[in-house]
Amino acid sequence: MNKQVVVGCGYVGTRVARHYRDQGEAVTGIVRSDAGVARLEQLGIKGLHCDLAAEDLGDLGLAGARIFHLAPPPGSGVQDPHTRHLVELFERFGHPLRVVYISTTGVYGDCAGAWIDETHPVAPVAARSQRRLDAEETLRRWSAASGRDLVILRVAGIYGPDRLPLERIRAGTPMVRPQDAPYTNRIHVDDLVTACIAAMERAPSGGLYNACDGHPSTMTDYFLDVAAAAGLPSPPLIGLEEASDRLSEGMLSYLSESRRLRNDRLREELGVDLRYPSLAEGLRGLF
Numbered sequence: 001m002n003k004q005v006v007v008g009c010g011y012v013g014t015r016v017a018r019h020y021r022d023q024g025e026a027v028t029g030i031v032r033s034d035a036g037v038a039r040l041e042q043l044g045i046k047g048l049h050c051d052l053a054a055e056d057l058g059d060l061g062l063a064g065a066r067i068f069h070l071a072p073p074p075g076s077g078v079q080d081p082h083t084r085h086l087v088e089l090f091e092r093f094g095h096p097l098r099v100v101y102i103s104t105t106g107v108y109g110d111c112a113g114a115w116i117d118e119t120h121p122v123a124p125v126a127a128r129s130q131r132r133l134d135a136e137e138t139l140r141r142w143s144a145a146s147g148r149d150l151v152i153l154r155v156a157g158i159y160g161p162d163r164l165p166l167e168r169i170r171a172g173t174p175m176v177r178p179q180d181a182p183y184t185n186r187i188h189v190d191d192l193v194t195a196c197i198a199a200m201e202r203a204p205s206g207g208l209y210n211a212c213d214g215h216p217s218t219m220t221d222y223f224l225d226v227a228a229a230a231g232l233p234s235p236p237l238i239g240l241e242e243a244s245d246r247l248s249e250g251m252l253s254y255l256s257e258s259r260r261l262r263n264d265r266l267r268e269e270l271g272v273d274l275r276y277p278s279l280a281e282g283l284r285g286l287f
């Protein structure tokens, strides 16, 4: 029987783990907190407490397993030591059969609004995206050296139940005017879970897929659409100059990158049938 391990078993990972639990397959979720272990155990999922930031980790039983790696890198720097520590564990205690890694579309950097697919060169700008590329490269080196399978999903902005910017909208935080807003891409969490499982079950090793709904829109349209669907007032709209004073550093960093992602490979090669091919459909399902 297959043994699945979800490293970083949070919002997305728990849904992946529930799928394997429901199939009657062995699945363990690795989390950083005791509260995370308790949450998993309540769902009938075996939880394991481990902080990948630690240098000297013990045997987590990953040899021969099928691993979903969803644990984020640390909050600073341009490398991902967490993924490096994970690979050190593989080398010390035995390699997994396959790793499905959840990366981000941020690795493409700013594309000035162009439509791009997986053949587009990577050029991460933000440090958070450089850390993701470092993780991808660490895992590629591991896969080449060990001969074990690696599949990478480059994931767009995740939304779903309890994952919408409602607090921000309720607080009346402004957004930039539509003409100043960059293009962004999204995926509904249910479709991301489907993509993760497809990547594990049937992707060729070395597979690389954009995991997004294929209908990018501007960041401002996203906030306006969510507000309308939730019956909340639209956020006030401001110019870019004012935005640099009033918006958070994180939001300004997102606003400085614009790209429109194609998902043909996910749908046609991996055969993922998206339940929510656009935000409009996703929001209809949520409200």
Ligand SMILES: NC(=O)c1ccc[n+]([C@@H]2O[C@H](COP(=O)([O-])OP(=O)(O)OC[C@H]3O[C@@H](n4cnc5c(N)ncnc54)[C@H](OP(=O)(O)O)[C@@H]3O)[C@@H](O)[C@H]2O)c1
Residues within 6 Å of the ligand: 007, 008, 009, 010, 011, 012, 013, 030, 031, 032, 033, 034, 035, 036, 037, 050, 051, 052, 053, 070, 071, 072, 073, 082, 102, 103, 104, 105, 155, 156, 157, 158, 159
């Ligand atoms: N939000 C987006 O739009 C977006 C887009 C692209 C990619 N991603 C990435 O997709 C992945 C999954 O997202 P998500 O929403 O499911 O994240 P999440 O809900 O924050 O879950 C992250 C999980 O990782 C665990 N974790 C965090 N740091 C860890 C560490 N140092 N060692 C071990 N476990 C650790 C957490 O443990 P606890 O449960 O104990 O806290 C949690 O279970 C994340 O890597 C995220 O950065 C997100």
